[in-house]
Amino acid sequence: MHFAGIDVGSTTSKCVLVQDGEMIGSALVDMGIGTAGPERAYSEALAAAGAVPEDVACCVATGYGRSSWKGADQTISELTAHGLGNHFLFPDARTVIDIGGQDAKVIELDANGRMANFVMNDKCAAGTGRFLEVMANVLRIPIGELEVLAAQAEQAAPISSTCTVFAESEVISQLASGTPVPDVVAGICASVASRVAALAKRVGIKEQVCMSGGVAQNGGVRRALEQTLGVPIAWSSQAQLAGALGAALHACHKSH
Amino acid sequence: MSTQELLRRFHTVAAAPKSQMKKYLEAGEKVVLTAPVYTPEEIIHTMGFVPMGAWGADVPLERSKEYFPAFICSVMQSILDLGMKGVYEGASAIVIPSLCDSLKCLGQNWKYAVPSIPFVPMTYPQNRWGKVGTDFTRAGYERVIADLEKAAGAKFDPAKLSDSIKIYNAHNAVMRKVDEALARHPEITAAQRSDIFKSAFFMKKEEHTVWAEELLAALDAQEPGADKVKVMTTGILCDSPALLEIFDDLGLHIAADDVAAQSRQYRTDCNEDGDPLEALADKFSAMDHCSVLYDPDKKRPHTIVEQAKARGARGVVVVLTKFCDPEEFDYPPIKNACNQAGLAVTLVEVDRQMRNFEQARTALETFRDVLA
Numbered sequence: 001m002h003f004a005g006i007d008v009g010s011t012t013s014k015c016v017l018v019q020d021g022e023m024i025g026s027a028l029v030d031m032g033i034g035t036a037g038p039e040r041a042y043s044e045a046l047a048a049a050g051a052v053p054e055d056v057a058c059c060v061a062t063g064y065g066r067s068s069w070k071g072a073d074q075t076i077s078e079l080t081a082h083g084l085g086n087h088f089l090f091p092d093a094r095t096v097i098d099i100g101g102q103d104a105k106v107i108e109l110d111a112n113g114r115m116a117n118f119v120m121n122d123k124c125a126a127g128t129g130r131f132l133e134v135m136a137n138v139l140r141i142p143i144g145e146l147e148v149l150a151a152q153a154e155q156a157a158p159i160s161s162t163c164t165v166f167a168e169s170e171v172i173s174q175l176a177s178g179t180p181v182p183d184v185v186a187g188i189c190a191s192v193a194s195r196v197a198a199l200a201k202r203v204g205i206k207e208q209v210c211m212s213g214g215v216a217q218n219g220g221v222r223r224a225l226e227q228t229l230g231v232p233i234a235w236s237s238q239a240q241l242a243g244a245l246g247a248a249l250h251a252c253h254k255s256h
Numbered sequence: 257m258s259t260q261e262l263l264r265r266f267h268t269v270a271a272a273p274k275s276q277m278k279k280y281l282e283a284g285e286k287v288v289l290t291a292p293v294y295t296p297e298e299i300i301h302t303m304g305f306v307p308m309g310a311w312g313a314d315v316p317l318e319r320s321k322e323y324f325p326a327f328i329c330s331v332m333q334s335i336l337d338l339g340m341k342g343v344y345e346g347a348s349a350i351v352i353p354s355l356c357d358s359l360k361c362l363g364q365n366w367k368y369a370v371p372s373i374p375f376v377p378m379t380y381p382q383n384r385w386g387k388v389g390t391d392f393t394r395a396g397y398e399r400v401i402a403d404l405e406k407a408a409g410a411k412f413d414p415a416k417l418s419d420s421i422k423i424y425n426a427h428n429a430v431m432r433k434v435d436e437a438l439a440r441h442p443e444i445t446a447a448q449r450s451d452i453f454k455s456a457f458f459m460k461k462e463e464h465t466v467w468a469e470e471l472l473a474a475l476d477a478q479e480p481g482a483d484k485v486k487v488m489t490t491g492i493l494c495d496s497p498a499l500l501e502i503f504d505d506l507g508l509h510i511a512a513d514d515v516a517a518q519s520r521q522y523r524t525d526c527n528e529d530g531d532p533l534e535a536l537a538d539k540f541s542a543m544d545h546c547s548v549l550y551d552p553d554k555k556r557p558h559t560i561v562e563q564a565k566a567r568g569a570r571g572v573v574v575v576l577t578k579f580c581d582p583e584e585f586d587y588p589p590i591k592n593a594c595n596q597a598g599l600a601v602t603l604v605e606v607d608r609q610m611r612n613f614e615q616a617r618t619a620l621e622t623f624r625d626v627l628a
């Protein structure tokens with residue numbers, strides 16, 4: 001029996017299928033809410049698992065667009081989903097930092113993986129994946145290259161963590177004054193880290209700390225966050241799927 | 257009348273204050289607007305005016321930006337916006353207290369932005385205790401009386417103030433009973449609960465007391481509905497239909513509140529004996545546990561915890577009006593007090609311009625999961 005979790009995010013759609021506590025298929029489509037992304041992610045995850053829709057006993061949707069996905073038997077908030085998904089990936093995790101396309105959240109888990117506390121960012125792009133996208137556009141580089149460039153920096157340039165629009169102006173000023181691009185990129189990563197670290201400290205940092213969501217793939221932000229928080233941060237190559245994984249696990253628990 | 261019919265009656269008034277004001281004006285009554293918070297309604301009432309709450313509305317802010325910076329309380333901004341757009345036309349005056357910095361700005365801006373409706377300041381003391389505090393408060397009331405006499409041609413009769421005080425005490429008492437009854441009736445939705453409190457701003461208190469008593473009788477005769485997840489709310493306002501719908505969708509039962517526009521205003525009665533104006537000043541002196549009232553001991557967080565526990569609430573939802581610095585200052589001690597008491601607490605930021613409540617929905621849905 002298969003259980004599906006679909007995470008309809010602001011910029012991407014993710015789907016995971018689980019069977020007997022194992023991930024048997026997944027898909028990630030770079031199209032989020034209001035597009036054909038969720039449908040495609042679901043179909044592709046089924047194909048990856050060699051399954052058909054009739055094999056799915058229960059489907060749980062999460063993410064910003066969870067209510068718009070008509071194929072779900074139930075919806076859960078993305079915080080609940082990321083908590084479950086990360087407990088599966090990192091059973092010792094007590095703090096989950098989830099930076100998505102347009103928001104950031106920090107979740108405290110207890111020893112049983114139950115959510116004990118959480119905090120969300122304000123409605124602001126600073127400290128989110130959207131911030132990195134805007135800055136990558138300003139620099140005319142693919143977002144995936146931010147990590148590589150940040151690793152080449154000699155000294156991170158100071159970039160505002162208060163406002164994306166102000167930060168954009170600062171990046172342009174830094175470039176105009178001749179600051180090397182790697183230093184600017186490192187400053188951008190440090191800016192995200194600074195904003196999210198402040199959020200994390202409101203919940204309280206309990207080790208093990210892990211990162212979830214799309215921005216977890218950016219080593220520049222991960223390293224800046226480790227330096228700011230002073231703790232190692234675990235991450236998985238499946239971090240972006242953690243919400244969908246948590247939704248699938250919830251579907252499985254619900255059905256038993 | 258059935259409970260649902262009574263609740264619909266409250267909703268009609270709460271959803272259309274302009275119609276209510278029109279009704280009073282057409283009946284030949286004079287209306288005086290009362291801005292938040294703790295405006296001395298008893299004085300306005302005894303001078304023959306209908307006190308009508310002016311707490312703003314969920315409207316786009318356009319004209320008020322001519323006077324206010326962007327990052328200031330949207331309750332204040334929307335009051336000024338509505339005033340500048342003529343929504344309050346017909347009112348004889350507006351009384352604006354001085355209990356926070358934004359309110360002081362509202363009063364000063366109102367004088368120039370809405371000259372057709374006279375501004376009457378109610379200047380409260382920070383130190384409201386002892387003779388010095390009550391003397392200052394009394395002087396503030398005397399200024400309100402003098403300004404209303406000048407602005408609207410009414411006369412103040414100290415002998416009649418005692419009658420108004422009794423009417424307001426009776427209303428306080430019935431609203432406290434309504435609050436207790438609602439805690440026993442989870443089938444009454446968060447939106448309906450809000451309507452009951454909100455409608456009181458737009459009705460004469462003697463009329464609202466009758467409606468509230470009828471509701472109490474109907475609730476007493478009704479079997480409580482199935483249990484939901486009990487929570488307590490705290491903040492300045494919690495009346496947005498979209499936000500309240502989320503509470504109802506998620507099966508959250510507001511079993512108690514510490515909301516300035518709801519229960520917080522009904523806690524303290526006025527002494528019915530002696531000099532009524534002095535008694536009114538004593539009432540203000542006795543008020544406490546509120547973000548806009550000076551409290552060096554910060555007793556409010558403890559009160560919230562005690563009330564939440566007494567009502568069986570499993571968590572506290574802090575509904576924080578953006579840029580409300582008195583409430584923002586109180587949030588850390590409230591959070592700490594809840595944490596120490598083992599009560600879950602979450603923060604939801606709101607303002608009068610919110611159109612998208614998805615972030616609030618996610619926070620409340622997650623909070624429900626935490627409570628479960």
